[in-house]
Amino acid sequence: MRPESISLKQRRELVIRWSDGQEMRYSAGLLRRECPCAHCLERKQAPAEPLPVLQPQEAAPVEITGVQPVGNYAYNICFSDGHTTGIYTLEYLRRLGRQEPPPG
Numbered sequence: 780m781r782p783e784s785i786s787l788k789q790r791r792e793l794v795i796r797w798s799d800g801q802e803m804r805y806s807a808g809l810l811r812r813e814c815p816c817a818h819c820l821e822r823k824q825a826p827a828e829p830l831p832v833l834q835p836q837e838a839a840p841v842e843i844t845g846v847q848p849v850g851n852y853a854y855n856i857c858f859s860d861g862h863t864t865g866i867y868t869l870e871y872l873r874r875l876g877r878q879e880p881p882p883g
């Protein structure tokens with residue numbers, strides 16, 4: 780399965796149209812939360828810290844600042860909080876897209 784088109788809606792939402800005709804939408808928040816990089820996975824698995832304090836850049840709504848293809852199997856997505864190490868494979872994006880309610 781391949782993306783036929785990929786676009787950003789005002790940096791808040793990524794829209795991918797797949798080769799099977801399905802259109803999937805990904806909010807910036809979802810992509811940031813589900814970032815598959817080693818750093819984020821480690822952070823998710825770590826026990827929650829008591830009374831975490833939000834940094835100002837974490838409290839602001841996150842935006843997508845860039846999407847770069849990686850080879851022909853993945854995209855590197857950059858966020859407004861400065862995070863740029865997430866590599867989202869096409870397979871992972873398909874899986875993530877199915878977690879969102881279908882459009883319309």
Ligand SMILES: [Zn+2]
Pocket residue numbers: 814815816817818819820862864865
């Ligand atoms: Zn990450």
